[in-house]
Amino acid sequence: MSQLTQQAPFPGVFYCRPSPDSDPFVEPGSSVDANTTIGLLEVMKQFVEVKAEAAGKVLEVLAGDEQLLEAGDDILVIDTSGEGA
Amino acid sequence: MNGRLLIANRGEIAVRIVRAAQELGLTSIVVHSEADAESLAVQLADEAVCIGPAQAAKSYLNIDAILAAARDCRADAVHPGYGFLSENAEFARRVEAAGIVFVGPDAGLIERMGNKSEARATAMAAGVPVVPGSPGPVVGIDEATSVAGDVGYPLLIKAAAGGGGRGIRTARNESELREQLPLAQAEARAAFGDDSVYLERYIERARHIEVQILADGERAVHLFERECSLQRRRQKVFEEAPSPALSEKARQQLCESAVALAEHVGYRAAGTLEYLYDDDSGEFFFIEMNTRIQVEHPVTEMITGIDLVREMIRIALGQGLSLQQGDIQRRGWAVEMRLNAEDPDKGFFPSPGRVEKLTWPTGPGIRIDSLLYEGYRMPPYYDSMVAKLIVWDETREAALKRAARALDEFCLEGFTTTAGLHRRLLDEPAIQNGDFHTGSLEVWLEDQSQALSQSESQLRSQAQSQLRSQPQSTSVEEAS
Numbered sequence: 001m002s003q004l005t006q007q008a009p010f011p012g013v014f015y016c017r018p019s020p021d022s023d024p025f026v027e028p029g030s031s032v033d034a035n036t037t038i039g040l041l042e043v044m045k046q047f048v049e050v051k052a053e054a055a056g057k058v059l060e061v062l063a064g065d066e067q068l069l070e071a072g073d074d075i076l077v078i079d080t081s082g083e084g085a
Numbered sequence: 086m087n088g089r090l091l092i093a094n095r096g097e098i099a100v101r102i103v104r105a106a107q108e109l110g111l112t113s114i115v116v117h118s119e120a121d122a123e124s125l126a127v128q129l130a131d132e133a134v135c136i137g138p139a140q141a142a143k144s145y146l147n148i149d150a151i152l153a154a155a156r157d158c159r160a161d162a163v164h165p166g167y168g169f170l171s172e173n174a175e176f177a178r179r180v181e182a183a184g185i186v187f188v189g190p191d192a193g194l195i196e197r198m199g200n201k202s203e204a205r206a207t208a209m210a211a212g213v214p215v216v217p218g219s220p221g222p223v224v225g226i227d228e229a230t231s232v233a234g235d236v237g238y239p240l241l242i243k244a245a246a247g248g249g250g251r252g253i254r255t256a257r258n259e260s261e262l263r264e265q266l267p268l269a270q271a272e273a274r275a276a277f278g279d280d281s282v283y284l285e286r287y288i289e290r291a292r293h294i295e296v297q298i299l300a301d302g303e304r305a306v307h308l309f310e311r312e313c314s315l316q317r318r319r320q321k322v323f324e325e326a327p328s329p330a331l332s333e334k335a336r337q338q339l340c341e342s343a344v345a346l347a348e349h350v351g352y353r354a355a356g357t358l359e360y361l362y363d364d365d366s367g368e369f370f371f372i373e374m375n376t377r378i379q380v381e382h383p384v385t386e387m388i389t390g391i392d393l394v395r396e397m398i399r400i401a402l403g404q405g406l407s408l409q410q411g412d413i414q415r416r417g418w419a420v421e422m423r424l425n426a427e428d429p430d431k432g433f434f435p436s437p438g439r440v441e442k443l444t445w446p447t448g449p450g451i452r453i454d455s456l457l458y459e460g461y462r463m464p465p466y467y468d469s470m471v472a473k474l475i476v477w478d479e480t481r482e483a484a485l486k487r488a489a490r491a492l493d494e495f496c497l498e499g500f501t502t503t504a505g506l507h508r509r510l511l512d513e514p515a516i517q518n519g520d521f522h523t524g525s526l527e528v529w530l531e532d533q534s535q536a537l538s539q540s541e542s543q544l545r546s547q548a549q550s551q552l553r554s555q556p557q558s559t560s561v562e563e564a565s
Contacts, residue, residue: 010437010465011465012465013139013140013465013466042465042466043435043437044435044466044467045467045469046434068120068138068466
């Protein structure tokens, strides 16, 4: 199985859902492609959507909601072995 | 009274207040989040207290944590700076209830002037002109269309509890008003927990001019005006004092109206009254009051020589207003350029990072208010403003030339700031002539970004044609 661990592109506060009352953007088992938003990263009071870096299935979400991330910290793991299937 | 001042803020304004406190002989105590343990304010203050994690909601906005710190360190007074809890009536009330002086007006006044609709009614009662609009909140569409019949289009629909440019919608005709009003009310409810909205005439080519006042509860004085029309997304970018637009007569009327309003409400603190000024008609209209020290206060300090932060602390400590209006003289011209850790060429995207190398401009008439030092790492959690470069000279023309010289001397390695944007702005004839309004900067930025993308595409096509003519020897990188 080929996997991709996606990392934070810049430091910030990670949000796994669009608002406190909403469902998470993705969960283990969710299918993603390069247009799928996997979370929000807040940097200097601006919110930036983080898109999945590869198509596949989410295996694990490593970053917690409202967790402070440094650039390069792990966000989630995507199983890319079924890509294109 | 132990002479201990707690500073409930961060960044450059915390540094600014530490300096004022030390000059007054007070012990300066800054609160800070875990992310700000290495900040300049922490280093310069006499004492520092950690109040929580990086997120502002858990530290700088946490009233319980700040009050606990204030009690633990036996603070006599709390200065809230700007932003965060500076205009939070509950915070002011709880500080006072704990037997500690709040450096600002009392909670009732923060509440009254913080509600835009109520501030507007207060201004009218004090005889200060307001933008034509609804006398108070509008309830339904019938009331709104009736107001529109009197005031005319275009109209702004504004949340009564709004601020910082949030909760504002435009209606250019009745069908837009019918469409926008319920949306504006829903937004106001979601954002501010209060669905009251009111209507105002939309003045498309207006200047934003504000008057700085100091007051002790009985008497108020003004320290002239600031011109803050150069804004992006309703956030100020470049400010100056005085305004290049006002005649002496208009200046006097404007400043006197601000004093009248401050005295009408028995205001006690430093404060700012914001106005829209119509260049064509010479009319001015009160829009709102800020019950705190503002980011752009240094330009007023530069042209009057008065330390506003020191004065506001003295007033809060019950020493009364030491100034008479006749003591306050205006001299020369000052401009302030906000330097943000943002890349103007990439849609103002934030650029956090470490300060690798830093050279501040120096020389006559230059002031830097900043949180930066070499080796400092910008935390990603807060506002992107990293410095204010304030420049004074005898005339406006000389001040702008000196500002350009100062920006040329400034050197920061480690991340991008908006300094380059200011340098380009200073070369613009419209800026040099003082010919702009609140919409000018957005239009200019749009033109700049179009010019940039055009020159990029020209470069690309040049590169491609070179590639075609020299396919063997030139790589894309070399050609472009």
